[in-house]
Amino acid sequence: MKPLTFLLLLSIFVFGVDLKPENRRNKRKTKEYHLYTTRVNWTEAVKQCESKGMELVSILSRDENNALISSIKEAGQGKIGFWTSANRIEEGDTYYWNNGEKVTFTDWERGKPDKRIKGGEEEQCIEIKGFNTLKWNDNFCSHKLYYICEI
Known part of the structure; x- marks a missing residue:
């Protein structure tokens, strides 16, 4: 049986100011997020987003x-x-986002990242943790979770 995929569409307007004198006007960037509830490992999540013409989500601000x-x-x-x-593979x-930007904003769960090693594998990929915690956690990239794509 094929797993049910839940899709949520959300548009967020992110405002930023470029401090270079020639570019001192507000810029508006729209991001569209898609939440998928099919469980896949991190590498497969990257591939799934790319196959849909999107990227696995990068979270650049608290907003x-x-x-x-x-x-x-x-x-x-x-x-x-x-x-x-985000990963440190x-x-x-x-940690870097897949777009090459260094992770500067974080929302870690208390005590994280802890970089556990199990069976020769080290936690190197960042998830928004489940169990209704919804804080960031470092996890094994082979673990199967839901994923969020963005355009």
Whole structure:
């Protein structure tokens, strides 16, 4: 039986100011998020988003994070975690988003990241943790979770 996929569409307007003198006007960037409730590992989540013409979500600010958490709750989700694109697969101790930006904003669960190692695998990918915690957690990239794509 094919797993049921839940899709939630959310548009968020993110405002930023470029401080360069020639660019000192407000810029508006719209992001569209899609929540998928098919459980896949991190690599498969990246591939699934790309196959849909999107990217696995990058959360660059508290406003974006809060909007995503609210949307997860409004959709009646939160028991199972959601993959983000943040990882440290190639960068040792530093987390990066798939777009190459260093992770600067975080919303870690208390005591995280803890970089556990189990069976030779180290926690290197960031999820929005389930169990209705909805804080960030480092997890094994092979673990199967839901995922969020963005355009």
